[in-house]
Amino acid sequence: MTDTLSAQWVVLDIEGTLMPTAGVHVVLYDYARPRLGPWIDAHPTDPVVVAAVARVKAEAGLPADADTAAVVAVLHGWMAADRKAAPLKELQGLIWQDGYARRDLVSEYFPDVVPALRGWDEAGLKLAVFSSGSVAGQIASFSTTTEGDLTTLFRHHFDTVNAGPKREAASYAAIAEGIGGPTPPRIVFLSDVPAELDAAAEAGWQTVGLARAGEPYADADFGDHRVAKSFDDFRIVPDA
Ligand SMILES: CSCCC(=O)C(=O)COP(=O)(O)O
Numbered sequence: 001m002t003d004t005l006s007a008q009w010v011v012l013d014i015e016g017t018l019m020p021t022a023g024v025h026v027v028l029y030d031y032a033r034p035r036l037g038p039w040i041d042a043h044p045t046d047p048v049v050v051a052a053v054a055r056v057k058a059e060a061g062l063p064a065d066a067d068t069a070a071v072v073a074v075l076h077g078w079m080a081a082d083r084k085a086a087p088l089k090e091l092q093g094l095i096w097q098d099g100y101a102r103r104d105l106v107s108e109y110f111p112d113v114v115p116a117l118r119g120w121d122e123a124g125l126k127l128a129v130f131s132s133g134s135v136a137g138q139i140a141s142f143s144t145t146t147e148g149d150l151t152t153l154f155r156h157h158f159d160t161v162n163a164g165p166k167r168e169a170a171s172y173a174a175i176a177e178g179i180g181g182p183t184p185p186r187i188v189f190l191s192d193v194p195a196e197l198d199a200a201a202e203a204g205w206q207t208v209g210l211a212r213a214g215e216p217y218a219d220a221d222f223g224d225h226r227v228a229k230s231f232d233d234f235r236i237v238p239d240a
């Protein structure tokens with residue numbers, strides 16, 4: 001029998017939940033990698049770029065006058081290790097924003113995702129995103145997809161800058177406040193990463209773990225969390 005949850009809000013992770021991991025680690029990372037240095041050099045006065053570069057230098061222990069090549073070497077190392085550091089995510093987000101605007105990039109989600117998102121939205125559920133990808137990158141990625149512009153489906157976007165680390169309960173409390181303070185059980189979080197689900201549950205949220213075939217967390221131990229192989233495995237209905 002299909003498991004049914006009732007809630008007011010559905011908060012969604014991106015990588016491994018909405019989009020295949022390869023869509024991020026191969027398509028998006030490959031697009032960003034060769035463009036990081038040229039982007040930094042082409043935007044020497046952009047405050048987002050200036051702040052991100054300063055943070056990379058500080059976190060990596062580089063001198064303040066380190067050149068772009070040294071900064072890019074750090075960023076490439078973080079990408080190779082899939083370290084989702086905020087300044088890397090800010091820079092990637094700007095490059096992806098440009099790539100989506102040019103239609104060099106077009107997001108492709110798991111086949112069950114867009115019908116479910118549309119169904120939840122039509123049923124009156126409120127949708128938001130919480131991803132390590134920057135808010136700018138998230139919005140760009142929903143603007144240009146194989147199924148058209150999906151940006152109007154989402155009422156809020158959260159990342160590690162405006163909410164906090166994904167594996168800390170305080171970030172989920174900050175999101176609950178950011179979306180208007182529904183009582184925690186009225187929010188469902190969908191993610192493929194058990195540690196993220198643990199943090200959301202600690203904040204009182206309902207959770208569903210996505211163990212999608214072929215994805216890195218397909219065989220993970222989801223503990224007490226509900227587990228689904230796709231969005232077709234469960235229903236979410238608006239609570240009273
Ligand atoms: C265009 S959003 C790209 C998502 C991203 O950069 C990322 O690292 C995904 O992390 P998530 O927290 O969604 O698993």
Ligand SMILES: [Mg+2]
Binds near residue numbers: 016192
């Ligand atoms: Mg994920």
